[in-house]
Amino acid sequence: MDFPIxxxxxxxxxxxxxxxxxxxxxxxxxxxxxxxxxxxxRTLFWQSPTRPWxxxxxxxxxxxxxxxxxxxxxxxxxxxxxxxTWASPHPNDDGISLLTDALKSYQTIGILKGNExxxxxxxxxxxxxxxxxxxxxxxxxxxxxxxxxxxxxxxKSPAExxxxxxxxxxxxxxxxxxxxxxxxxxxLKQAFHAFKISLLQHxxxxxxxxxxGADNPCYHDxxxxxxxxxxxxxxxxxxxxxxxxxGYFCDFNRNFAIGKADDTAKRAYExxxxxxxxxxxxxxxxxxxxxxFHAMNEVIKEDAGNINASNISTGGVGRYGHxxxxxxTEWPSFFPLDETVLQENMVITLEPSIExxxxxxxxxEENIVITNGAPQLLTTRAAETLPVIG
Numbered sequence: 001m002d003f004p005i006x007x008x009x010x011x012x013x014x015x016x017x018x019x020x021x022x023x024x025x026x027x028x029x030x031x032x033x034x035x036x037x038x039x040x041x042r043t044l045f046w047q048s049p050t051r052p053w054x055x056x057x058x059x060x061x062x063x064x065x066x067x068x069x070x071x072x073x074x075x076x077x078x079x080x081x082x083x084x085t086w087a088s089p090h091p092n093d094d095g096i097s098l099l100t101d102a103l104k105s106y107q108t109i110g111i112l113k114g115n116e117x118x119x120x121x122x123x124x125x126x127x128x129x130x131x132x133x134x135x136x137x138x139x140x141x142x143x144x145x146x147x148x149x150x151x152x153x154x155x156k157s158p159a160e161x162x163x164x165x166x167x168x169x170x171x172x173x174x175x176x177x178x179x180x181x182x183x184x185x186x187x188l189k190q191a192f193h194a195f196k197i198s199l200l201q202h203x204x205x206x207x208x209x210x211x212x213g214a215d216n217p218c219y220h221d222x223x224x225x226x227x228x229x230x231x232x233x234x235x236x237x238x239x240x241x242x243x244x245x246x247g248y249f250c251d252f253n254r255n256f257a258i259g260k261a262d263d264t265a266k267r268a269y270e271x272x273x274x275x276x277x278x279x280x281x282x283x284x285x286x287x288x289x290x291x292x293f294h295a296m297n298e299v300i301k302e303d304a305g306n307i308n309a310s311n312i313s314t315g316g317v318g319r320y321g322h323x324x325x326x327x328x329t330e331w332p333s334f335f336p337l338d339e340t341v342l343q344e345n346m347v348i349t350l351e352p353s354i355e356x357x358x359x360x361x362x363x364x365e366e367n368i369v370i371t372n373g374a375p376q377l378l379t380t381r382a383a384e385t386l387p388v389i390g
Contacts, residue, residue, distance in 0.1 A: 001040040002246040003159055005079045011038060011152065012057070018148045019059045025106035027057040027145050030120040033326050034112075037153060038063055040078040042247045045071070051088045052095060052121040055080075056102055066098045094122075096129050103129075104136040110145030116331065117146060150331045154323060155345045160248065161369055164324065164347055165378045167204065167245035168252070168367050172380035174198040175254045178239075184231050184258050184390040188214055191237065192226040199243045209242030209328055212253070217262035218360035222317070233259030236386070238363065242328040249328045251349055252365040252379050257388045265362065268354045269386040271303040272364040275352040276382075279320070283350070283368060283375045289338035293320050296334075296352045304354075317363060321351040324367060346370045347378070 015038075019027065029035055032046045035055045046053075054066040065080045068088035075083050084098050103109060111119075119126060133140045156164070174195060181194040191214075196207045213219030214229060214237040222240065231237060240253035255269060275296040282295035297320065319338075323330030324347045332340035334351075342348070348370065353363040364382060368375040 001078055002042065002163075003040060007157060007159055008038065008040060008079050010157070012063070015057060015148065015152050016059055018151060019057070019110065019145075022110075022143075022145075022148065023108060024110040024143060024145060024148070025059050025108045026103065027110040027148070028103065028142075029055040029057065029112075031112070031118065032120070033153070034149060035065075036247055037326060039065060039075070039080045041065070041071070041075050041080070043071070043074060052125070054095060054099060054121075058106075064102055066095055066102060068095075094125060096125055096132065099129055100132040100136070103133055104140075107137060107139055108141055108143055109133075110148065111142045112146050112149060113142075113144040114146030114150075116329075153325060154331055155343050156325060156347050156369070157345070160325065161345065161347060161378075163246050163248045164250065164367070164369075167243060167248060167250040168378040169380070170202045170204050170245065171199060171241055171243055171250045171252065173202045174204075174241075175239075176380075178254070178256055179387075179389040182231070182237070182256070182389065184233055186231050187226075188212075188229045188231065188237075189226040191231065192239070195239055195241070199241065203245070204243040205245050207241060207243045209249075209251075210239065212237065212239040214238070214258070215360060217265045217358070218268065218356055218362045220360050222361065222363055231258050233390075234262060235259075236261070236265050236362070240363075240365065247326055249324060249326070250367055250379070251324050251328055252367050253363060254382060255362065255364065255386060257386050259388070259390045261386045261388055264356060266386050267303075268356060268362045269364070270384070271300060272352050272354060272362060273382065273384055274303070275299040276350050276364060276366055279350040279352070280366075280368065280375060280377075283342065283348070283370060285342055285344045285370050285372065287342055289332040289334045289340045289342070290336050292342070292350075293334040293336055293338075296320050296350065300352060300354060317351070317353045317361070319351070320353070321349040321365070323347065324349055342370050344370055344372050 051068045056064040069085040216234040235258040279296045319333045319335040321334040351365040367378040
């Protein structure tokens with residue numbers, strides 16, 4: 001396992017305390033992130049949509065894994081002792097009988113219903129399970145446990161922070177490789193491949209997320225896969241990676257000018273650097289996600305006229321950062337309507353952005369952890385001025 005058993009026991013204890021306070025008898029978990037978080041079960045087999053996986057967290061006692069037989073050997077390597085399996089896929093009973101037997105004694109069952117969640121099982125099967133549970137106990141009810149999961153996963157343990165920090169440092173080293181592996185005349189696709197190789201060579205386990213763009217004076221898209229576009233003098237190249245180590249993500253980007261930097265791009269970059277500095281200064285336990293957004297946005301609003309940039313306050317991206325951990329993006333979101341209060345040991349991203357007059361955009365991003373004082377940078381801080389390569 002990636003953590004000692006004590007780590008999982010601590011997570012379980014904190015969760016069960018919140019369950020007791022919310023009068024929830026058991027949590028019914030179906031997603032990769034929660035099953036990994038509470039059990040340590042980590043596999044790429046989630047890429048297959050064929051089989052469902054389940055973990056039950058009772059208010060008292062240890063987790064119960066109800067999983068396809070193909071995963072039994074791997075789950076047995078975790079700290080979970082109660083593992084119940086069936087041969088999946090099964091067209092008529094894909095784990096439903098096992099689930100009914102495990103859940104029928106609980107009256108109030110927590111399930112994720114909120115934003116950024118989904119039900120990782122066929123809806124028909126969920127409805128069948130609901131009917132079977134009601135037949136055993138007519139007062140059985142599903143209640144939303146999103147807040148409990150957000151609370152538990154949002155505050156990271158020292159062990160989690162150490163892994164994220166290590167992954168951020170691996171990616172920081174790869175970004176320092178950029179002038180040696182990327183150059184004018186290269187295709188964007190070749191640049192992506194070279195950077196992904198660098199991440200793996202420096203120690204990343206995987207690179208499930210790598211996006212970016214390149215154009216002059218700046219890029220227009222920040223989520224596209226790479227094209228065959230040739231990097232030309234005056235382009236600004238942005239690479240944004242969510243590489244992983246032991247199941248945990250980094251998530252940050254870097255910008256580079258190819259050959260020379262356009263004055264507008266340079267000014268936009270410097271504004272975003274200052275906006276990030278404002279975010280670092282404001283990021284303290286006790287402020288809200290909205291407060292942190294406004295701290296960065298004030299710098300962008302002040303500079304918008306000077307850099308000849310339109311001020312669509314979130315630059316078309318929609319927020320100025322988010323939580324980070326075993327998912328590429330976690331709660332909260334840094335935008336004006338999120339009143340989540342930041343707590344010590346939350347790992348977050350600072351991601352301000354600007355939209356330029358021609359519709360192109362620039363985004364910068366750092367990863368930090370909230371402490372009892374100034375935040376700790378997990379990434380190696382970006383250069384203060386736009387780097388030029390080639």
